[in-house]
Amino acid sequence: MRFRIATTVMIFCAVAAPAFAWDETTDFRGLHIYTASADGIALTAVCDPDGAFIPPTNHLQVDIQGQWLKGPYTLESDGNTFAGTMIAGTAVSRDKADWQQIIAILQSGSELKLTAGDQTYQVNTGTPFPVSCGASE
Known part of the structure; x- marks a missing residue:
């Protein structure tokens, strides 16, 4: 009986997260490298604060259902x-200017909307993006 209760609590916690x-x-x-992923969507921001690349290069990657997003998006x-x-x-x-806009959107909240082609995805990152990732320099 205790096993069932513990299992039920663990399942509820996993669903509620x-x-x-x-x-x-x-x-x-x-x-x-900052990644937020679930439900087949992964957002990955790669930040280069120490200049590993010359000039320092930051980027955002988007993966939907195992495929890199290509083409226009909002x-x-x-x-x-x-x-x-x-x-x-x-x-x-x-x-x-474009990079500053991307980071401003990621930092403005945890509820994002990503549109690619004729598909729109609601993306909840749990928390706003935690760093400026080169946008404030």
């Missing part, structure tokens, strides 16, 4: 919208 959460790792070059949060084009699943911080 936020679908997404930003997980951080650091690779051998000093890149900070990202929205709290009335802010950014429209861009993913190349091989990646938006790179080459244009400072």
